[in-house]
Amino acid sequence: METSTSTDAADPSTDGAAGDATARRAPGLTRRTLLGTAGAGLVVGAGAGAATALAVERRDPGPPRAATGAGPGLGLAAVGFHGEHQAGILEPQQARVQLAAFDLAAGVGRDGVRTLLRRWSRTATRMAAGEPADEFENQIALDAGPCSLTVTFGFGASLFDRTGLADRRPAGLEPLPAFPADALDPARGDGDLFVQIGADDALVAVHALRVLQRQAAGTAALRWQMSGFARTPGATPGPMTGRNLMGQVDGTNNPRPDEDGFAAKVFVAAGGEQPAWLAGGSFLVFRRIRMLLDSWEGLPVDRQERVIGRRKSDGAPLGAAADAGERTPVDLAAQAADGSLAVPADAHIRVAAPAANGGAAMLRRGFSYHDGLLADGSPDAGLLFLAFQADPRKGFTPVQRKLARGDGLSRFLRHEASGLYAVPPGVSPDGYVGQTLFE
Ligand SMILES: C=CC1=C(C)c2cc3[nH]c(cc4nc(cc5[nH]c(cc1n2)c(C)c5CCC(=O)O)C(CCC(=O)O)=C4C)c(C)c3C=C
Numbered sequence: 001m002e003t004s005t006s007t008d009a010a011d012p013s014t015d016g017a018a019g020d021a022t023a024r025r026a027p028g029l030t031r032r033t034l035l036g037t038a039g040a041g042l043v044v045g046a047g048a049g050a051a052t053a054l055a056v057e058r059r060d061p062g063p064p065r066a067a068t069g070a071g072p073g074l075g076l077a078a079v080g081f082h083g084e085h086q087a088g089i090l091e092p093q094q095a096r097v098q099l100a101a102f103d104l105a106a107g108v109g110r111d112g113v114r115t116l117l118r119r120w121s122r123t124a125t126r127m128a129a130g131e132p133a134d135e136f137e138n139q140i141a142l143d144a145g146p147c148s149l150t151v152t153f154g155f156g157a158s159l160f161d162r163t164g165l166a167d168r169r170p171a172g173l174e175p176l177p178a179f180p181a182d183a184l185d186p187a188r189g190d191g192d193l194f195v196q197i198g199a200d201d202a203l204v205a206v207h208a209l210r211v212l213q214r215q216a217a218g219t220a221a222l223r224w225q226m227s228g229f230a231r232t233p234g235a236t237p238g239p240m241t242g243r244n245l246m247g248q249v250d251g252t253n254n255p256r257p258d259e260d261g262f263a264a265k266v267f268v269a270a271g272g273e274q275p276a277w278l279a280g281g282s283f284l285v286f287r288r289i290r291m292l293l294d295s296w297e298g299l300p301v302d303r304q305e306r307v308i309g310r311r312k313s314d315g316a317p318l319g320a321a322a323d324a325g326e327r328t329p330v331d332l333a334a335q336a337a338d339g340s341l342a343v344p345a346d347a348h349i350r351v352a353a354p355a356a357n358g359g360a361a362m363l364r365r366g367f368s369y370h371d372g373l374l375a376d377g378s379p380d381a382g383l384l385f386l387a388f389q390a391d392p393r394k395g396f397t398p399v400q401r402k403l404a405r406g407d408g409l410s411r412f413l414r415h416e417a418s419g420l421y422a423v424p425p426g427v428s429p430d431g432y433v434g435q436t437l438f439e
């Protein structure tokens with residue numbers, strides 16, 4: 001059944017990196033959605049393979065979240081695995097994420113990785129369509145639909161040495177520099193292969209990770225794994241940008257897919273400095289950033305707002321009118337009643353702004369985490385910072401250099417793990433992720 005899912009333009013004013021209405025498809029493919037089949041009364045679950053085969057070859061996140069809300073629509077929404085770019089970059093953030101990195105087993109080379117990537121791609125295609133996962137199906141998500149599952153793969157710098165492909169390693173994978181106050185645990189960062197699994201249901205996300213992990217047995221083993229979360233679709237009366245664990249509206253000033261130069265900020269261009277195999281791909285910077293929440297929550301709200309440079313209630317920039325909103329343009333020259341800068345000199349948005357960093361920009365798509373308590377009783381909680389960009393040497397690195405030195409927010413943060421990955425371009429229906437590198 002064909003559907004007429006409404007727009008091809010994304011609307012980042014909603015609660016994800018790229019809004020709720022992104023609709024793309026691989027060239028030559030029809031747009032068929034699970035919701036379309038659901039309209040005909042079809043029940044979709046992990047065991048409903050034959051019935052859902054219709055919906056495999058396209059990428060479509062389904063209807064706007066506001067219309068979907070909670071309930072069956074949430075489970076039925078599907079994002080096809082195939083497309084120009086990998087899924088999980090432009091789509092709105094799902095409620096749950098699993099992040100993991102794998103290291104190759106000793107002696108595994110290019111052929112072994114190629115075989116694994118073929119299997120992972122085939123299985124990710126099936127799971128994204130709500131089909132059972134090949135031979136390692138474990139029934140964890142048996143009754144659920146795909147819940148907007150996306151599986152996004154990345155390659156760490158070490159993969160290129162281990163597979164004899166050092167000459168094809170992108171310049172953008174140059175290791176990130178050490179930043180002041182970094183307290184990184186190497187065991188929880190980097191890795192040969194990386195995967196970001198997003199879904200609007202925790203079981204669906206964990207199911208996908210378990211399957212990929214078992215498929216990799218003998219070829220690659222988990223190096224680290226982390227779980228994160230964001231706002232559940234339908235939790236707010238209407239679509240809105242989500243909040244982080246500091247209570248701030250977070251994600252407002254992300255580059256927007258409908259703005260000039262968006263692709264150049266986020267995706268690797270053909271014919272540029274990066275190798276041809278990565279054209280249409282991206283780079284992903286990952287940082288596990290713990291928030292010192294006990295200190296933060298002891299700060300009065302007006303001081304919290306000056307640390308960021310935005311109002312906590314609605315995310316409007318400081319210095320803007322009372323009826324301003326999150327989308328009101330930031331005026332960095334605005335003055336408070338006493339003549340001081342309304343957005344202080346060390347406010348996070350002033351220090352991080354592209355205008356203050358030679359235009360450096362990135363698409364932030366972070367998730368919160370809360371993993372219990374540390375030995376001192378403080379929460380082990382914060383942000384799994386994820387930022388897609390065309391070149392980290394022009395995006396993340398210069399911005400983080402400035403933040404580490406002069407950002408008022410950094411007093412409340414600890415960077416505890418880090419990873420940098422080349423994210424290959426999207427996959428064609430008869431191909432596999434990383435094919436342009438491995439063939
Ligand atoms: C190096 C890049 C960045 C890191 C690391 C980072 C960490 C971080 N940020 C917040 C909360 C907010 N960040 C906001 C804006 C913002 N942050 C960055 C970059 C990094 N943040 C940029 C480029 C921007 C946009 C600046 C601009 O152009 O205005 C905001 C404001 C709302 C928004 O625009 O998203 C918040 C809130 C936390 C909590 C955090 C680490 C845990």
Ligand SMILES: [Fe+2]
Binds near residue numbers: 348352
């Ligand atoms: Fe930030």
